[in-house]
Amino acid sequence: MIFYDCTHIERSKIHMNNFKDKIVELTDEYQPLFEKISRYIFENPELGGEEVLSAEYISNVLKEHNFKVETPYESLPTAVIGSYINDPAYENYAFLAEYDALPGYGENNNENAHACGHNWIAASMTGCAIVLSKISKELKINVHLIGTPAEETFGAKCNMIELGAFDNIDFAFQAHMDAKNNMYVYNLAMNAIEFTFRGVPSHASRAPEKGVNALDAVISMFVNVGLLRQQMPSKDRIHGIITNGGTVHNVIPDLAVCRFCMRSPEKSSLEVLKNKVINIAKAAALSTGCSLEYDFFENPFDNMLHIDSMISVTEENFNRFGVVDFAEKGFVGSPGSSDIGNVSYVCPTIYAEIGIDTPESFPIHSNKALEYADSQIAYDRMNQIIKGFCSTVVDISQNRELADKIKEEFKEKSSK
Template sequence: MEQLHTIVDQIKTKLWEISDDLFEHPELGDQEYRSMDVLVDFLKEHHFEVETGLVNRETSFRATYDSGKPGPAIGFMAEYDALPGVGHGCGHNMIATMGTGAGVSLSKVLDQIGGKVVVFGTPAEETNGAKVPMAEAGLFDGIDVAMMVHPGDVSTESGASLAMDAIQFDYSGKTSHAAAAPEEGINALDSVIQLFNGINALRQHVKSDVRIHGVIKEGGLAANVVPDKAVAQFYVRAKDRTYLNKVVAQVKEIAHGAASMTGATLEISNYELSYDDMRTNKVLSDQFTKNLYKSGETTVLPQKISYGSIDMGNVSQVCPAIHPYIGFDQPGIVPHTTEFANMTVTETGHTVIARGALALALTGADVIQQPDLLKSIKEAFNKQQK
């Protein structure tokens, strides 16, 4: 839709200003008050109706522009949390700007083509992703397609991600003098050490896509005191939720066994929300890739193997969704670094923002204007659910 090229060109300077502003004022997950205000103000200027504080997350929002005419509902995601010590090393300032820019751009043609566009502000993707409770609360149930695009070193098609549980193990024992009366103590740290040993023994008996990695958050205060408290936190990941649940059950059995070996007591909890595996809708992904080329991209690589986890996975379980990457054309540049963060405010970063916003908007317009495309997208989604 040629009109969208003109619209994005008209607002791109504002989009760059927004992205640079978020870069200059990075905020951690669930603390993105300023970032939310910047995005919401821009959407309100363009006649979106905005709700904030969804699912008990103060920095979340839903911005809607409804043409009042029949047609699909197009959802764009905005992430805007930063990383401690690094700032926007994952480029969420760009993600927020591309999603918001796509929403505003698409809204300018909805009175012609029908449908509605919804921009979701989704806090804390890096830690406690708001898309999880949003999906559970049914916020995406009325959305026909959900899209976002993530900056990367190179452009790649939307692919998969690992399902993930974040599990905390709290062991409680009994203090005693470690030299004078060790027999009177119950060593909670020994439980954690046995937990690590047991998990290491499990690794050779799980599928190759499984990832289990953890740290000891607490392990005692003095070498001459038997530790009465020890805490370990683990991320457990697998290619799909069903198999992950099996592995998590095994890990918890190991944890209970470690407590039995030492006499400690154990409490198990989730210290962050669980992420489901990303199920890319191939039909929607292919359409986005076509539009990314139309937006000026020259090379889009096949989907890459990813061992990370994203809360967009939870969205993909309830509606057709994609999470492609748009590249700086800098192979090897690594996310979660200051080098990556600094790329977001370069001329290259600005070019990527305009290109990503346009590709998203074009894909949204295609879904609205091509009923057969939407039908194929939904057929592919239904097959994935079986």
């Protein structure tokens, strides 16, 4: 006969449920603080890399709750790393805050605003870190709030990865308000390249034969990128603009510049697409006699790795607190790109898009989004998300088999 230690299993469940009950109590206790964070950042919108007030506010809140705070972080003046360390040997759980706003809102389209709800992200993730810090000693974990600037522009998570901010992080979490509940977010890998062609100026009428037309090279590049699209995989994307096409019409342009953004479902397929576009640029330079320089004017973004075992336990906890009806694996939606994908290649990462109970789908980057980004509806969802994420950390930290399974799945997927 085989005997199971049911007593031990039941004790473990009771132990974890006690932690989760405490999480509910703490979240409700500090909810007014979390709403205050959201409101402050919403009312003080700052563009990427300029989030001085937001970074300072979050830092001060963390310090009040005994976090050790580093800001500026290295060369990033508005990055924040708040750490609650119990023992360097413990595993490290990080929540990723964003707090950059968008331009072009208001009556005259000249105001900054949080039309993507980053005020909510900052408050929710700071809330997770604070709640968990209160029970982290008993859980035997370390807790971090990593404030990551400029998600909407250059993507500072990429810089922070290179600077070592994620070197010791074992698990990372972030939630983003959106139209639908989804933890299989389909983010495309992305490269952004600026191509500069240099030729020889000459009078376009008197001596055209003496000129080398840099604009011809740019036009040739656009034509051939258009031809490439016929043979591209259907999920790949290329879009470009001309940023310099000459100065006056009667002088052959000796300088022309264009920018292209390339996206693909995987890092590996993006590499193939990127090399094809670079070869098109080289061919354009060769055929026109121009010289070519190119550089990456934004950080490259990776696609999002989905760790099924981590998603499963997170969804169970979200369901417990009323966040239900998640999209099935394979749901595509409207794909974009984000620097959270880069984090997902460094450590197991959850990135959850969270719908809020509005009369209509949450329309990110629209004026309508401003009605909901700092509303009571958003606050109610924040409360649920904090409880769900913190409960997930309890499950992972108190179940060695689950933690190892997540890490093994991550190792397998990130090495491909």
